[in-house]
Amino acid sequence: MRKILLSLIIIALISIAVCYQWYQSQLVTPLNIKENYIFEIKKGQTLNSIAKKLIEDEVLSDDLVLKIYAKSKNNAHLLKAGKYNLSTELTIPTLLQELIDGKVALEQITIPEGLNFKEMLALIHSNESIQATLKGKSVNELMDELGLGDLHPEGRFLPETYSFAAGTSDITILKQANSALENALESAWEQRSPDGQLKSPYEALILASIIEKETGVFDEQATISGVFHSRISKGMRLQTDPTVIYGMGDSYTGDIRRSDLSTDTPYNTYTRNGLPPTPIALPGVNAIKAAVNPEKHNKLYFVATGDNDGRHIFSETLEGHNKAVQQYLRKYRRQHQ
Secondary structure, three states, X not given: OHHHHHHHHHHHHHHXXXXXXXXXXXXXXXXXXXXXXXXXEOOOOOHHHHHHHHHHOOOOOOOXXXXXXXXXXXXXXXXXXXXXEEOOOOOHXXXXXXXXXXXXXXXXXXXXXXXXXXXXXXXXXXXXXXEOOOOOOOHHHHHHHOOOOOOOOOOOOOOOEEEEEOOOEHHHHHHHHHHHHHHHHHHHHHOOOOOOOOOOHHHXXXXXXHHHHHOOOHHHHHHHHHHHHHHHHHOOOOOOHHHHHHHHHHHOOOOOOHHHHXXXXXXXXXXXXXXXXXXXXXXXXXXXXXXXXXXXXXXXXXXXXXXXXXXXXXXXXXXXXXXXXXXXXXXXXXXXX
């Protein structure tokens, strides 16, 4: 009887040793993770549902070792929500540690130059990975949420590509964009030309937004800035169509008419002297730099070339400008015949 009992004990010990050795080998065996595999943990998701998803994605063949290991470490409650770009070399322990550390894969959103505030907000809220906490709020409420008080929102955010973790709020993105804008504007203002006509960083922001709407061709922005500085110095009106369009608001349908140019609004630079009261769009860094460092020349006018390349013909005299306008109109008519 004793021999039988001893044999059973030996068999049990051997079994335990074999199981333990198998368990340990499973812990150091890399998981079946494919290249560029993205795994998402949603808020409130349990270890069971996480393990089930890993099995569905064939990362795990079963969840036994994962659950035993997580229970032994008592850390399943520490797993953080988010999207993870998992390495192919991960094992069960290193996988759990990565999920606990919250090393989430960053997503990106690109805010293009030239959008207005309303368009930028719609773009941010169209991204399903960003929490839209500001939807339905008035502009004043939104600016209060951002800590910007009574400031006008137009032009206050830098168009750029921003990285963020899934689930980041729209407030966080906007604060990041506002901070980037303030830094870019401060840096440009400190390096401004001493011959410029602008009196404050905010005037620079306003002019930069106009330059941005006039052209996205970087090497023309300083030239256009030079035109506007020259006009300001001579007491001429800026006469720039993008400001008129902005002042028209929702009534603008894609065409600007002669009557629109003569209809007064606070933003109509054909009927009013100087800069408009606020920016009209989001200017990029290049436009901001161009606004405070205008190219020195004698040009006072510009019109599109008509070649659909975004470039312009610049003129020093009204006579030369009128000829350039006629050239543009001829090209326009040929293209629309």
